[in-house]
Amino acid sequence: MSHYSALKGYYHVRETIGSGGFAKVKLAYHNLTGDKVAIKIMDKRQLGEDLPRVRTEIDAMKVLSQQHICKLYQVIETEEKFFMILEYCPGGELFDYIVAKDRLLEEEARGFFRQIASAVAYIHDKGYAHRDLKPENLLLDEDQHLKMIDFGLCAKPQGGMQRHLATCCGSPAYAAPELVAGQEYLGSEADVWSMGVLLYALLCGFLPFDDDNIANLYKKIQSGKYDVPKWLTRESVKLLDDLLQVDPKKRIPIKHLLCHPWLLTGYDVPVSFKPKHKKRYIDEDCLTELSVFYNRRREDLKREINEWNYDYLTATYLLLLNRKHKKRPIRLISQH
Numbered sequence: 408m409s410h411y412s413a414l415k416g417y418y419h420v421r422e423t424i425g426s427g428g429f430a431k432v433k434l435a436y437h438n439l440t441g442d443k444v445a446i447k448i449m450d451k452r453q454l455g456e457d458l459p460r461v462r463t464e465i466d467a468m469k470v471l472s473q474q475h476i477c478k479l480y481q482v483i484e485t486e487e488k489f490f491m492i493l494e495y496c497p498g499g500e501l502f503d504y505i506v507a508k509d510r511l512l513e514e515e516a517r518g519f520f521r522q523i524a525s526a527v528a529y530i531h532d533k534g535y536a537h538r539d540l541k542p543e544n545l546l547l548d549e550d551q552h553l554k555m556i557d558f559g560l561c562a563k564p565q566g567g568m569q570r571h572l573a574t575c576c577g578s579p580a581y582a583a584p585e586l587v588a589g590q591e592y593l594g595s596e597a598d599v600w601s602m603g604v605l606l607y608a609l610l611c612g613f614l615p616f617d618d619d620n621i622a623n624l625y626k627k628i629q630s631g632k633y634d635v636p637k638w639l640t641r642e643s644v645k646l647l648d649d650l651l652q653v654d655p656k657k658r659i660p661i662k663h664l665l666c667h668p669w670l671l672t673g674y675d676v677p678v679s680f681k682p683k684h685k686k687r688y689i690d691e692d693c694l695t696e697l698s699v700f701y702n703r704r705r706e707d708l709k710r711e712i713n714e715w716n717y718d719y720l721t722a723t724y725l726l727l728l729n730r731k732h733k734k735r736p737i738r739l740i741s742q743h
């Protein structure tokens with residue numbers, strides 16, 4: 408079994424729950440709470456020139472804290488490896504959920520799409536673009552809530568979102584026409600296009616633009632023409648049309664999307680993207696449990712937590728806060 412010494416005494420590492428590219432994700436238990444976490448492990452040697460992506464993601468995750476974004480609890484860096492201790496999302500990928508159901512009914516697709524819109528509007532509001540939105544990067548937690556993951560390709564262009572990005576990235580089938588054409592593009596506009604491809608995948612169970620030949624795929628994307636299966640309602644087609652506009656300037660802005668009639672149907676309230684819990688406010692009950700457990704003054708602990716070092720104290724505090732939000736007992740287990 409794995410013996411990651413950097414995790415010894417803090418986490419009890421169990422089986423691998425995912426692996427791909429230059430990372431492996433393992434299930435683990437946080438020793439002091441007994442709560443499950445996912446640990447993304449990356450070998451620096453294998454990362455090669457992708458190493459900066461890890462720092463990009465870690466910096467982004469320290470800023471992005473919202474109910475539909477997978478939480479980062481702790482970062483451990485050693486000579487050879489990076490460890491990202493992340494929120495446990497046992498529901499697996501939205502991709503597998505769609506495949507298992509063939510396609511989703513409009514009501515269920517709407518429930519997921521409202522959560523995706525909430526997460527995307529939030530990261531754009533914070534000046535970030537994801538740039539790799541696809542069902543594989545949306546996980547389900549134990550309450551079937553969506554959590555956005557993998558910010559390795561996200562961008563926070565200097566000078567906010569209005570500056571154009573040049574690097575081409577992300578998965579071709581979800582990439583915007585201006586991106587595959589190699590033109591300068593706005594991350595926020597490209598993300599909205601990817602949301603259109605995502606919504607089509609949710610409602611149809613297959614992709615709007617697909618081809619084994621990459622050149623043909625790019626032609627289809629740039630044509631903006633896609634099949635409209637007979638089961639799609641007029642309202643769904645209208646929304647897809649608003650999202651899959653080849654001209655990025657004609658594409659619906661994310662803020663208008665939050666109150667689009669299709670997203671309001673059955674909810675009657677616009678999608679909210681504000682974080683449910685303020686990060687700056689340290690919860691008194693969690694502080695009490697930590698202060699008693701570590702036998703330390705509340706004021707000192709509060710100051711240290713507010714440094715957000717993403718060390719074991721950050722992880723323990725955030726996991727206790729998770730428990731409070733889920734109305735579970737706030738308790739730490741002494742390790743004797």
Ligand SMILES: COc1cc(O)cc(Nc2ccc(C(=O)Nc3ccc4c(c3)C[NH2+]CC4)cc2)c1
Nearest residue numbers: 424432445477493494495496497499556557558
């Ligand atoms: C910011 O969050 C991130 C960032 C990132 O770069 C990668 C991830 N990746 C994750 C991948 C998987 C899980 C996860 O919890 N998967 C999981 C856990 C339990 C089970 C499964 C998957 C599926 N079989 C049932 C049990 C969490 C984060 C996040």
